Amino acid sequence: MKINKYNSLVFALLSGFFLSAQTQPKQWTLEECVRYALDNNITIKLSELDVKNAAIDKKGALGNFLPSVNANASHSWNVGLNQNITTGLLQNSTTQYSSVGASVGVDVYKGLQNQNILRRTKLAIIASQYQLTKMQEDISLNVANAFLEILFNKENLKVKKEQLAIDQKRLARSEEMVNAGTIPRGDLYDLKATEATDQQAIIVAENSVLISKLSLAQLLQLKEFADFDVIDDTDVKDENNILAQTPIEIYNKAKETRTELKLAQTNLEIAERNVIIAKGAFQPTLSAFYNFNTRASYSDIITGSALNSDNPTRQIGYVQGTNQAVLEPNYSPVLGGAAPIFDQFNDNKGQSFGLQLSVPIFNGFSVRNNVEKSKVSLERSKIDLEQKSLDLQRNVYTAFTDAKGALNAYESSTVTLEARQQAYNYAKEKYDVGLMNSFDFTQAQTLLTNAQSEVIRTKYDYIFKIKILEFYFGIPIIPIITK
Incomplete structure (x- = not known):
């Protein structure tokens, strides 16, 4: 009982202390x-x-x-009458093209x-x-x-x-x-x-x-x-x-x-x-540049040639005097699927580099x-x-x-x-x-x-x-x- 009273007294004193500290x-x-x-x-x-x-x-x-380094990429669709970049012929078709590139530029002076x-x-x-x-x-x-x-x-x-x-x-x-x-x-x-x-x-x-x-x-x-x-x-x-x-x-x-x-x-x-x-x-300002580009097409490409069965020969001229026709075999291109895209990227890559000088004259x-x-x-x-x-x-x-x-x-x-x-x-x-x-x-x-x-x-x-x-x-x- 005495211990409880003692604890209660201590608790009361501490509570009063903290309360006064807070107020x-x-x-x-x-x-x-x-x-x-x-x-x-x-x-x-x-x-x-x-x-x-x-x-x-x-x-x-x-x-x-x-240096400034930039990369670019594009993919396009051409629908309708377009020139086939492989055959050079105009035809109605839907073609796709992809291109990628990168450029680097740096100020020299x-x-x-x-x-x-x-x-x-x-x-x-x-x-x-x-x-x-x-x-x-x-x-x-x-x-x-x-x-x-x-x-x-x-x-x-x-x-x-x-x-x-x-x-x-x-x-x-x-x-x-x-x-x-x-x-x-x-x-x-x-x-x-x-x-x-x-x-x-x-x-x-x-x-x-x-x-x-x-x-x-x-x-x-x-x-x-x-x-x-x-x-x-x-x-x-x-x-x-x-x-x-x-x-x-x-x-x-x-x-x-x-x-x-x-x-x-x-x-x-x-x-x-x-x-x-x-x-x-x-x-004047002098800058250097470097560009890299490559492309790929999804159109058919020429894989070979074969004799045209409907028209196996074609006239390429005539003999002077007799007017006898001069003929040669008529071959037509054989189209196949597009080459693998990474092969095209490798085959079609190109580079350019150089310097560019700009001289201020009147601005x-x-x-x-x-x-x-x-x-x-x-x-x-x-x-x-x-x-x-x-x-x-x-x-x-x-x-x-x-x-x-x-x-x-x-x-x-x-x-x-x-x-x-x-x-x-x-x-x-x-x-x-x-x-x-x-x-x-x-x-x-x-x-x-x-x-x-x-x-x-x-x-x-x-x-x-x-x-x-x-x-x-x-x-x-x-x-x-x-x-």
Whole structure:
């Protein structure tokens, strides 16, 4: 009996543990959110398909160096008046013919276009991989921003709830003071209005938390996000000491690591290769070919000859002067069945091979226009690379200035909060002894609440600005693993 009771107790404890584990929502870390987004985001999946397409294009470019081999076969029926290919006679009959063949062709010289197309496809693979990496980096920043937005809203909600708790205590104490005749009843009404305002602020803050969670869950492509939550990691610190770097140092590092510059440089190289490919169409092309054909007929064939019994002789001329007819034996062909089909294929086979040279002379300016278009695209790529470099320099200096400003704003808001807290404590002491009315005390409390909210806002703004600056310095949110 004791053992059964012990087992029942253990079972109950384990059941309670697993039930609480199931009902408690998972709290995601920033790294988990970013990793999940990189694995499941639809835009990233589409970019991964572009990488696969680029790899397939490379296989096609390699195939241009290989010979083309084709086989053909046909079987036909001729019904009605046809010429017998064996006897040469016209006759009404149904005949069948079969033919088979094979052809091989290979480019010997094509203006080096195949070689340049292969080099372009290799560059296209690199460009698609850079595009995928850039997409992953952008998604990582968006996830980090959404993650910090949740933390900001949760801390803001916490401040609102703490403020409500303080006001509720004040309201209860004020009711006692009103009953004791220490303060007028009008102060009590002000406190009730303040409590109602606090309740409304909490509702707004709760909605902000829910909306920010929903935004991050949708960014992660989560199907079930009712219990989605994140870990409250609110440390403010510059772990990599990024602000110790100068803007020019960060910019020089960004030029080496930023994906948008690498992508623009690769697109420039692709444009240069397209110009070379287009110019290659001005050159002659030389190709080699080999063809093999054979055929078979199912018609009767001549197997021999025999003297025509109905007309054993035929006149072939006459003797001049006497006009005596000159005769010869009249033989008629003897027809037999068609030869075996494989024997016919062997007897009727034929081959052809050679070289074919094509020299472009005039093609309606199509080749020249393609070259001009490719040159325009090349100039566009050069301008795009220059613009990307200028944008990167501006973004780095802006990010550095923003991070410095965010740090100063956070430090100033912290100092302001300390001053507002001291002012609130002093106002509370005066209010408790009846030396300050409720309106003035509420103003001091409102200023304190605003200072607390400003500290929260500047803190997370500073965290995100530091993340952006680290991003330009080549420090990712999490290490991105290339598949």
